[in-house]
Amino acid sequence: MHTRNMDFFFSMLALLFFSFLFSISKRLLAKPKKLPPSPPSLPILGHLHLIKKPLHRSLTVLSNRYGPILSLRFGSRPVLLISSPSSAEDCLSKNDIIFANRPRILFGKRMAYNYSAIGWASYGSHWRNLRRIATIEILSSNRIKMYSAVRIREVHSLVKDLFQDSELGKSVVELKTRFSQLTFNVMMGMIAGKRYYGENVVDLEEARRFREIVKKVPAVAGESNFGDFIPFLGWMDLGGVEKRMVRLARERDEFLLALIDEHRRRRNKDDFSCEQGEGKKMKKTLIDVMLSLQETQPQYYTDHIIMGMIAALLTAGTDTSSLTMEWAMSLLLNHPDVLEKAKAELDLQVGPRLLDESDLAKLPYLDCIINETLRLYPVAPLLLPHESSEESIVGGFNVPYGTMLLVNAWAIHRDPKLWVDPIDFKPERFQGPEGAKEALKLIPFGHGRRACPGAGLAVRIVGLALGTLIQCFEWERVGEEKVDMTEGTGLTMPKAQPLKAVYKPSHSMLNVLSQL
Numbered sequence: 001m002h003t004r005n006m007d008f009f010f011s012m013l014a015l016l017f018f019s020f021l022f023s024i025s026k027r028l029l030a031k032p033k034k035l036p037p038s039p040p041s042l043p044i045l046g047h048l049h050l051i052k053k054p055l056h057r058s059l060t061v062l063s064n065r066y067g068p069i070l071s072l073r074f075g076s077r078p079v080l081l082i083s084s085p086s087s088a089e090d091c092l093s094k095n096d097i098i099f100a101n102r103p104r105i106l107f108g109k110r111m112a113y114n115y116s117a118i119g120w121a122s123y124g125s126h127w128r129n130l131r132r133i134a135t136i137e138i139l140s141s142n143r144i145k146m147y148s149a150v151r152i153r154e155v156h157s158l159v160k161d162l163f164q165d166s167e168l169g170k171s172v173v174e175l176k177t178r179f180s181q182l183t184f185n186v187m188m189g190m191i192a193g194k195r196y197y198g199e200n201v202v203d204l205e206e207a208r209r210f211r212e213i214v215k216k217v218p219a220v221a222g223e224s225n226f227g228d229f230i231p232f233l234g235w236m237d238l239g240g241v242e243k244r245m246v247r248l249a250r251e252r253d254e255f256l257l258a259l260i261d262e263h264r265r266r267r268n269k270d271d272f273s274c275e276q277g278e279g280k281k282m283k284k285t286l287i288d289v290m291l292s293l294q295e296t297q298p299q300y301y302t303d304h305i306i307m308g309m310i311a312a313l314l315t316a317g318t319d320t321s322s323l324t325m326e327w328a329m330s331l332l333l334n335h336p337d338v339l340e341k342a343k344a345e346l347d348l349q350v351g352p353r354l355l356d357e358s359d360l361a362k363l364p365y366l367d368c369i370i371n372e373t374l375r376l377y378p379v380a381p382l383l384l385p386h387e388s389s390e391e392s393i394v395g396g397f398n399v400p401y402g403t404m405l406l407v408n409a410w411a412i413h414r415d416p417k418l419w420v421d422p423i424d425f426k427p428e429r430f431q432g433p434e435g436a437k438e439a440l441k442l443i444p445f446g447h448g449r450r451a452c453p454g455a456g457l458a459v460r461i462v463g464l465a466l467g468t469l470i471q472c473f474e475w476e477r478v479g480e481e482k483v484d485m486t487e488g489t490g491l492t493m494p495k496a497q498p499l500k501a502v503y504k505p506s507h508s509m510l511n512v513l514s515q516l
């Protein structure tokens, strides 16, 4: 017995030895590859020990030290970190298709239907199809215009609330919560024709339940999941993240399925030929749009596909937009001169009536403020991770297939080689024809075929909300101190401190406000 074990041991040793020799000789014989520079790493962890929160900041420290094209290892996962426009161009334009995959991380499996939803699907016919639906059927400029009433309603409801509170003597508002309720109502208004916060909420209990579920999604996504990088830990599910994701996904799916069924029943009851009709009938919601697709191709547009699309819109579209509003307002409070200029533009172009989306085209300065906010505080500072499907060449270096790509938009947006006074808030930099060229250096929504399909919608919601708030109220900081601009940790770069502001109704808008 004993000797048999020894035999086994020695033959394993020999096997290991020969495979080692084999891999060495293969490397020596292959033509030399020039890999991007890489900081010293540890076994197993790779470079994980160098990474601190917030991630975009610690990655910026690394690229400042070792260069704008870096190869890293997060555990067993090879990573390419890009922090310059030319190398970003190499990955997102020139080698666009090669880098169009997404890495398979736990969130994509458990929360995005086995990587089948738009945000986490890898490049291929399925993703292309979802992407086509998203850009043509769901987020096209025509479709977005059809829902402008939803956005106006929600923004007016916020303004009305604030006005009524001020009539009751309040003068301070916590804006983070208001903005996140606003964008959630806007998205659900488009998706399902329902409100989940405020008055006329369809069903209080349903609303409460769904709000709870949705709030938990960024939390599980943000839990740093070592299993994504060290598979061994993933199998053991040490922190229980996977179990929590599975449970949350089940609760969410139950809810979404009920929502879809409700729409299906309504569609069967009254035919949608009169969808434009006034009266009690609701307008065609995005769920209706997707159910129409399901009728034509039921095998493909399953309920899972529809649920995946709704979930993607909610995760990608709500926090991103509301945090951008919060960063923008914070910047404005710290720069009263900019706030004043924005107000002057609104007074001149819109006058004493409420801003409409069709006015946004006449408000270039407001647009500059939004661009400058997205430059300094891109809420997806590292975009979303991509993954390469083939070997490629980036900035003269060989990048192996299966490498996870991170583009540090935050670092590019603050690079002193690219911007004058890079950390100053100066919307003027985007003014005029010269400014338009500056705007080309921005990548808050990514670039290429994986770029954000919701950018047009996002800019509209943010512009309408900001513009209307600037019109209707005088805004000031709480106390003398500047608004604390530290970023907290989380997937979509939140502010560490939720924004509070002092406000009072603008004199010129009192009439309008009291009629809301």
Ligand code: HEM
Residues within 6 Å of the ligand: 118, 119, 120, 131, 134, 139, 312, 313, 314, 316, 317, 318, 320, 321, 324, 378, 379, 380, 383, 384, 385, 444, 445, 446, 447, 449, 450, 451, 452, 453, 454, 455, 457, 458
């Ligand atoms: C200020 C707001 C927003 C910002 C900064 C933002 C930014 C981004 C970024 C950086 C990406 C990843 C790009 C890449 O992979 O290279 C992305 C993807 C995506 N965004 Fe947005 N986004 C915003 C709002 C929205 C909205 C309002 C929607 C839709 C309602 C949306 C839907 C999506 C979807 C579906 C994807 C995944 C696309 C794909 O993987 O093919 N986003 N967004």
Ligand SMILES: *[C@@H]1O[C@H](CO)[C@@H](O)[C@H](O)[C@H]1NC(C)=O
Residues within 6 Å of the ligand: 113, 114
């Ligand atoms: C994902 O795929 C696995 C196996 O391929 C399957 O067992 C599971 O039910 C799928 N989950 C979802 C949410 O589709």
Ligand SMILES: *[C@@H]1O[C@H](CO)[C@@H](O)[C@H](O)[C@H]1NC(C)=O
Residues within 6 Å of the ligand: 364, 367, 368, 371, 430, 431, 435, 436, 439, 440, 442
């Ligand atoms: C803002 O940025 C976008 C995208 O880069 C650009 O198309 C637009 O012209 C910019 N607007 C202004 C006023 O700079």
